[in-house]
Amino acid sequence: MLNKDYNERIRFPVSFVSPSTGTAIVAEWPDTLSLLVNSDGFRLINYYISPPSEPVILNPKKFPLHKTFSGNGDKYYILLSENIEDIRAQISSEIEVIKVIPDTVFVYVSELTVKKLPVRPDLDIEFEKQFAQKGYASVIPDSVEVSGPKIILDSMKCVYTEKLNYRGLSTSVDRKIHLKTHTGLNFSENEVVIRISVEKYTETSLEVPIQIINVPENFNVRLLPSTVKVVCTVLLSDYDKVKPELFNPVVDFLTIDKTDQKAKVRIEKYPSWLHTVNFSPNKVRFLIEKK
DSSP states (O other): OTTSEEEEEEEEEEEEOOSSTTEEEEEEOOSEEEEEEEEEHHHHHHHHHSOOOSOEEEOGGGSOOEEOSSSOTTEEEEEGGGGHHHHHTTSOTTSEEEEEESOEEEEEEEEEEEEEEEEEEEEEEEEOTTEEEEEEEEEESSEEEEEEEHHHHTTOSOEEEEEEEEEEEOSOEEEEEEBOOOTTOEESOSEEEEEEEEEEEEEEEEEEEOEEESOOTTEEEEEESSEEEEEEEEEGGGGGGOOGGGOOEEEEGGGOOTTSSEEEOEEOOOOTTOSEEEEEOSEEEEEEEEO
16 A cells, blocks of 8 residues: 555665865765665655656765774775764655665775876777778877876776777778766866778788708708798888898708708798788708708
8 A cells, every 4th residue: 555654775876075175085885875764655656766866975074984904094984874864864854764775885085196197099990801000099198187086096007098999990080089987086188089090901922031040050951942932911001111121031940850851930020010921831841961
């Protein structure tokens, strides 16, 4: 019967305010509190139809701070039941607040500080066929000043942008994007510019001589063949830069298995601006001769 009184749990959003200038409270709690309330069915059903949107404001000045036994000098806890009247004053007088769940809230008391942090783009990009990114994505500005509780900032190495998604990308990107927000932190800039250079790429090939390394002074080694064919993909703007001397295919004498008829070839270096590099053959015949 709706005219009877009932005990029910109702969730309320919660907001936590800093206790004083120069300090901040970092609370370990969810965004809502569950209040056990008593009222008649007519009033309670309205809360289920239209859940509360106004947050319950909790001010640590009105709650005694209790030291924890964790050994952490900055960590405290408050018992919301110690000042339940302050919570009741924010709720309609038509319902009675009986209990707050959870009653214990762990908090850190931290000084406020400012820290300059680099900005990292959060990218999820798939390129159109035969297109690729040139270099790294640039962020302007590349860093921002972040102010907030020292206990949070001390653990932060960077700030991230919101995720940027592209599928079938074939043109360069130059756009503004917001930084990911963080409760209790303020940024000197709320958005940055991301620039991504995109170009078409092509495939090229060239013959590169194989070097033999770690050969003892009293031996000569001949390789058959003495070159490998290197096939790589390169952006059009870098095409003319591809030269044989950029690669270093080698056979290491110390790793040659004398019972095998072929030696393994490896490429020790090539520029990072080449997107894929393959070569053949990856094994060559060898002839070892004493001098």
